[in-house]
Amino acid sequence: MKIKVLNLSLLVFIAFTLPHVAEASFSIQPTHPRILITPDEISSLRHKSKNISPYKEVYTALKSKVNSWSSPAANQYIVGNQIQAIVFVALVEDYNTAYLNKVDQWIINLFETQGAVKLALSGDSGAIWGSADTILGVAMAYDWLYPALSSLKRTQYGSYLIDFQKAVITQQGGMTRDASRSDYSNQFYYFDGMLSVTGITLHNEGIDDRLALTYLKTFDNYLHNNMIPTINQVGGKNGGWHEGLGYVDRAMTYFTFELEAWRVGAGEDLFPQVTGLKGLSKWLFYSTQPDGYVANIGDVTGWPVKWREQTGRRSVLLGARYKDGFAQYMANSISPTGSGNWPYIIFFLLWRDSSVPAIDLSAIDTAEYFDGVGWISMRSSWDSNAIFAMFYSGNYYFGHQHYDQNSFLIFKDSPLAVDNGIYNVGSPRYKKATRFHNTILVGNTGFDISLNNAKAGQAGASPMYYISDPENSSSDKGDILLFDNGPDFTYTIGDASKAYNAGRLTTYIRKFIYVKPDYFIILDRMIVPTTNFPIRWLLQSENSPEISGNSIMVTNGNGRLFSKTLLPENISTSSNIIFSGLTRYGGGNYRVEVVPSVNRSEEYFLHILWATDSGVETMPAAQLINSISGNLVGTYFAGYTVLLSKKGTVATQETYSISATGAIKHLICDLSLEGLYEIYQNGNLIMTKVSSKGGTLQFSSTGGGIFRLKARYN
Structure with a gap:
């Protein structure tokens, strides 16, 4: 033959050309196989x-x-x-x-x-x-x-x-x-x-x-x-x-x-x-x-x-x-x-x-933090009908990563808040650009076919070889500052400040809290060196969203997502189709943009999102709450109060008020780690509690009123 x-x-x-290689430090087995x-x-x-x-x-x-x-x-x-x-x-x-x-x-x-x-x-x-x-x-x-x-x-x-x-x-x-x-x-x-x-x-x-x-x-x-x-x-x-x-x-x-x-x-x-x-x-x-x-x-x-x-x-x-x-x-x-x-x-x-x-599903947690990539996964349960979400902010290395620091996904029955960076569908083929993700832009969205958003969006990095200290390199684009997980909540803070052009943005901190089983509160803080460019808060969806004032509704399959903008108070909200043609996407995918009416050098976005069934017509009322000091901001909704620090600092005493009746759950974030707090309602001490390892304090009250948290040092 x-x-x-x-x-x-x-x-x-x-x-x-063969590369230079060191002398062998291995020994190949002499027999087959x-x-x-x-x-x-x-x-x-x-x-x-x-x-x-x-x-x-x-x-x-x-x-x-x-x-x-x-x-x-x-x-x-x-x-x-x-x-x-x-x-x-x-x-x-x-x-x-x-x-x-x-x-x-x-x-x-x-x-x-x-x-x-x-x-x-x-x-x-x-x-x-x-x-x-x-x-x-x-x-x-x-x-x-x-x-x-x-x-x-x-x-x-x-x-x-x-x-x-x-x-x-x-x-x-x-x-x-x-x-x-x-x-x-x-x-x-x-x-x-x-x-x-x-x-x-x-x-x-x-x-x-x-x-x-x-x-x-x-x-x-x-x-x-x-x-x-x-x-x-x-x-x-x-x-x-x-x-x-x-x-x-x-x-x-x-x-x-x-x-x-x-x-x-x-x-x-x-x-x-x-x-x-x-x-x-x-x-x-x-x-x-x-x-x-x-x-x-x-x-x-x-x-x-x-x-x-x-x-x-x-x-x-x-x-x-x-x-x-x-x-x-x-x-x-x-x-x-x-x-x-x-x-x-x-x-x-x-x-x-x-x-x-x-693994036994009943023995593992429903939330987890993956520190190497900066991903956090959370869900209501391990049932097939669970609500599921992801948040991500980490180092940018190379390859098929996207410019998506501080972005998130929400799923109930079907994808609701989606990542529109879908490969090989529509144009451009590679949708790495920030405009395809649930994060922010500082400026205009740019051309539909562009691979990035120039100075308005995030940038990446392209290391050829292993970098021993990515936190002090161009790959340091996003960071998870906090992951705190309890039976009723998952709380994370992402910092995407370094992902943007410093001429457009110097600070971008996103606080993302999942209140089980179905609410999400997102507080964004941005500092920009110039007010020449609008800040755009982005929400991506597979189907055409319904917009009414400061409220957004997205429906997909048997799932529905409501979103309400609590801050800023004066905004414009619009929807744009970003690619179309596939049945899988109902004929097109969409991007919602929430833009403040006035450009400010320091801006806050506060949103509450609710994942529910597609047959639900309205979202429960959400009330904006500010502490007296102005350090805490948040919302009261459906018997739940959630407050977060605007700038990361909280006084030794914080006071806020709620007008409500019945049982109320309180979730106060960004306090001293494992700090001891006295909790007063209408001037009466109702309990003393220790905050979590992540500085989150949970307690319940009967009815509303004036609530005061006082740090106690022994």
């Missing part, structure tokens, strides 16, 4: 797949799927998954000739008939964005089937693998990375990370030993000096990925595979060091709406995205390596035999650890 081995030396080799599994694990994998429930049922479904394929897919996105599946069955079936021949048919077709290498070099989207699975599939064929392959066939598969890997990296700009493959870009982990799989597979195999070793050294350097520090920084204490929920699969699914390949093939278990990866599943879990779709933050596709087979592939491994109940819950929630989930099956069979308990 004549083997066609493509000679890639004709590629512009300057574009493929060494990608994801070892020789000692083959027997148990075969036994489990054929004899133990639920694995045998899942394996039977995979085998049936493989048997149903008569020819390779022309879809470059999935042909690599097909090769992985056929290789898995061939291994479990003890190198059955029929499956070995099927593997060969698929690989020959991919490289000889479809021309995978040429497609990759041409930038074909399927070949490029399906490349990681193609690389893994061919690597598995070489590595897992090694004993059953002739020397000639190993050379053929190995040559295909090295040529394809080289073509992909060349098409992406060569081994010297550009900005698209920065440490903070999903593409770095997707493209450069797969050097590990190719390098481990072909180490000392006589295919191209020099290049395989270069791949290994390069990945080893990237792993320790770029990837792990970056993931730990962005993931923080609780997990997260700054590019949002649309690109976490591409970045972290394949990095998880690469980390496992390194553990098995290079003998270095780095999972314990990648602390930012440990909480990734928790972050995704808390960032998922009650309807099962992930929150639309960052570049998420225009169509709803649920946990899918890639989520399962990653979660089942993270559950096993970290003994993580969130990952296990997600892996268990994704049926490997469900429609379209077959690529998940082999990883389910490889890694599912039945000894890891999934």
